[in-house]
Each structure stands twice: as structure tokens, then as C-alpha cells.
Amino acid sequence: xxxxxxxxxxxxxxxxxELSSLNTSVANIAGQxxxxxxxxxxxxxxxxxxxxxxxxxxxxxxxxxxxxxxxxKIRREFGFTPESQGANTLGGEWGVDxxxxxxxxxxxxxxxxxxxxxxxxxxxxxxxxxxxxxxxNKTSVQYDVRGDQSWLTEAESRLKSAVK
Numbered sequence: 001x002x003x004x005x006x007x008x009x010x011x012x013x014x015x016x017x018e019l020s021s022l023n024t025s026v027a028n029i030a031g032q033x034x035x036x037x038x039x040x041x042x043x044x045x046x047x048x049x050x051x052x053x054x055x056x057x058x059x060x061x062x063x064x065x066x067x068x069x070x071x072x073k074i075r076r077e078f079g080f081t082p083e084s085q086g087a088n089t090l091g092g093e094w095g096v097d098x099x100x101x102x103x104x105x106x107x108x109x110x111x112x113x114x115x116x117x118x119x120x121x122x123x124x125x126x127x128x129x130x131x132x133x134x135x136x137n138k139t140s141v142q143y144d145v146r147g148d149q150s151w152l153t154e155a156e157s158r159l160k161s162a163v164k
Contacts, residue, residue, distance in 0.1 A: 047152065054123050057152050060142040063163050067133040070141065070163050071110040074129060075102060077162040080112045108133045116151065125151040129159070 047057045063070060074080075080102045100114030113128040125147030132140045141163065145155045 054146050055149055055152055057145045059156065060140060061160065062134065062138060062140050064137055065139055065163060066137055067131060067139045068107060070139045071131050073162045074131065074159065075112065077158055078114065078127065080114060123148045127155050
């Protein structure tokens with residue numbers, strides 16, 4: 001009976017390692033396809049002003065760094081917490097520390113979003129960041145910033161300096 005349990009355990013560990021290897025291979029192939037299609041550089045969709053006066057900017061840039069390292073640097077810079085912690089609310093409202101959450105698929109994809117201090121004129125500042133692996137040590141950072149002009153400038157500057 002002990003031998004059977006040991007054999008079953010070994011097979012389970014081996015199959016998990018194979019799935020992890022397969023996942024990494026698929027991510028590498030997807031990254032190569034993106035590079036072949038010419039998806040590199042910086043995309044700047046410009047700044048738009050909403051009807052309520054909120055400025056909105058959607059941009060993207062790529063860095064030659066590991067996706068996990070990029071995530072850690074941005075998470076620390078902006079103070080994001082795991083989604084499971086952010087899901088706990090008090091009276092239907094997120095507390096200050098619960099307004100910045102993230103979701104992960106380690107090694108491939110990260111999504112962070114949150115609210116930040118409001119501007120002097122009452123405009124709510126927010127940031128939504130998606131980090132994706134597009135190849136070996138090549139990462140895409142897509143972000144959507146909303147708020148006043150000083151927040152847009154600050155958020156973009158902090159994002160880019162965090163991953164340098």
C-alpha cells in the first residue's frame with residue numbers, strides 16, 4: 001500500500017511539472033508570435049477629457065525584464081494588495097487599503113487597479129495596469145490612468161521609473 005501511494009505521488013508531481021512546462025512553452029510561443037507581428041515599442045492613445053472633466057489616458061510600453069519582476073516593482077510603487085484582501089469590505093465600501101487590488105497568473109499575466117487620492121476639485125484619480133509576458137524577459141505594460149492632469153503625469157512617470 002505504501003509503494004502504491006509513493007508511485008501515485010511521484011506521478012502527480014511529474015504531471016504538475018509537465019503542465020508548468022507546457023504553460024511556459026505556450027507563453028513563449030505567444031510572445032514570439034507577438035514579436036513576429038511587430039507588437040513592440042510604445043503605444044500612446046493620447047489624453048481624452050470625459051464629460052465630467054476627468055482626463056483619461058491609455059498607453060502601453062514594453063520592457064526587457066521578467067514579468068514577475070515588473071509586477072513586484074509596480075505593486076510596491078503603488079501599494080496594490082491581493083484581490084482576496086480587497087474583497088473584504090466594511091459596509092459595502094472599500095477602505096483606503098482595500099482600494100488597490102491585483103489578480104495574478106504568475107509568470108504570465110498580472111492585473112492591478114485602484115483608486116488614489118482625489119484631486120483638489122473632487123476628481124477621483126485611478127490607475128488600471130495590465131502586465132503581460134510577451135517573450136522571454138520581455139514584458140508589456142498597458143495602463144489606463146484617469147483623473148486630473150497632475151495625476152496623469154505622476155502616474156505615468158512613476159510607472160516608467162519603477163520598472164527601469
